[in-house]
Amino acid sequence: MAISITPLHPLFGAEIGRVDVGAPLDDATFAAIRAALDDYSLLVFHDQSLDDDRQVAFSRRFGPLEKTISANATGGTHFARQSNLDVGTGAVIPPEDRRMVYQKGNQLWHTDSSFKPVPALCSLLSGRVVPPEGGDTGFASARAAYDALPEAMKRRIEGLVAEHSLGYSRGLIGPDVLTETQKQEVPAVRQVVVRTNPVNGRKAIYAGAHASHIVGLPIEEGRALLRELNDFITQPRFCYSHRWRQGDLVIWDNRCLLHRATPYDTVRHQRLMQRTTVAGDAPTVA
Numbered sequence: 518m519a520i521s522i523t524p525l526h527p528l529f530g531a532e533i534g535r536v537d538v539g540a541p542l543d544d545a546t547f548a549a550i551r552a553a554l555d556d557y558s559l560l561v562f563h564d565q566s567l568d569d570d571r572q573v574a575f576s577r578r579f580g581p582l583e584k585t586i587s588a589n590a591t592g593g594t595h596f597a598r599q600s601n602l603d604v605g606t607g608a609v610i611p612p613e614d615r616r617m618v619y620q621k622g623n624q625l626w627h628t629d630s631s632f633k634p635v636p637a638l639c640s641l642l643s644g645r646v647v648p649p650e651g652g653d654t655g656f657a658s659a660r661a662a663y664d665a666l667p668e669a670m671k672r673r674i675e676g677l678v679a680e681h682s683l684g685y686s687r688g689l690i691g692p693d694v695l696t697e698t699q700k701q702e703v704p705a706v707r708q709v710v711v712r713t714n715p716v717n718g719r720k721a722i723y724a725g726a727h728a729s730h731i732v733g734l735p736i737e738e739g740r741a742l743l744r745e746l747n748d749f750i751t752q753p754r755f756c757y758s759h760r761w762r763q764g765d766l767v768i769w770d771n772r773c774l775l776h777r778a779t780p781y782d783t784v785r786h787q788r789l790m791q792r793t794t795v796a797g798d799a800p801t802v803a
């Protein structure tokens with residue numbers, strides 16, 4: 518039976534039904550999912566039977582996986598673990614622990630791995646333990662936002678290049694969120710500000726919290742432009758918020774969406790999400 522595709526929002530996002538990606542998938546089914554990602558940018562699957570091995574196996578069908586940077590590698594080589602539970606003991610991690618402070622950075626609107634020379638294609642986030650309230654994930658379509666930009670702004674940003682850096686974005690949370698070694702692991706990189714999807718030609722603004730400034734503009738001027746773009750993308754009309762259910766898998770296209778975590782009571786509730794990240798195939802800047 519073919520998968521079902523039910524739109525979640527007028528501009529982006531779809532719920533995919535009649536499939537368990539934890540089970541082996543034939544090529545036609547995978548191709549339909551891959552095509553839906555280009556069309557809808559955000560895919561939500563309920564009641565999935567994923568464990569770590571099955572998640573890696575399914576994620577690899579999209580392409581090679583990123584290796585997790587050391588600042589967030591507690592979940593294993595290919596996982597970013599978004600959780601308040603210690604990986605060894607399962608005990609709740611106190612809010613002031615640096616692992617929790619690091620995760621605060623996810624509450625800024627961002628796109629995963631834009632601070633890497635080859636930024637990510639997509640992320641797959643699997644809801645293993647879901648808090649009873651809070652901890653929703655917000656998504657904003659930078660593709661729908663691009664379409665809605667005034668023509669003068671489209672012309673202004675065409676061809677611009679931004680510098681992205683994890684040191685910059687985590688620096689917004691606090692001065693010591695990354696250790697010196699962790700900072701050296703992720704030197705600043707350059708990314709185009711307008712990206713085009715190679716399959717359907719749709720353009721998207723590429724910004725988010727890791728974007729620090731614009732190459733060739735005074736720092737404050739570039740920062741103001743990026744702030745304006747991020748504020749434009751994250752207007753409520755371009756946003757969709759995902760309320761998690763245990764067993765959900767959410768896949769998002771990092772080329773054209775911003776996303777953010779939202780707070781939950783990390784002392785009283787438990788949350789465990791495992792993220793795999795599919796690498797992109799080339800730098801965005803020649």
Ligand code: OGA
Nearest residue numbers: 599623653654777778792
């Ligand atoms: C991520 C992320 C948000 C969340 O996994 O990349 O930003 O709600 N997660 O956990």
Ligand code: MN
Nearest residue numbers: 623628629776
């Ligand atoms: Mn993220």
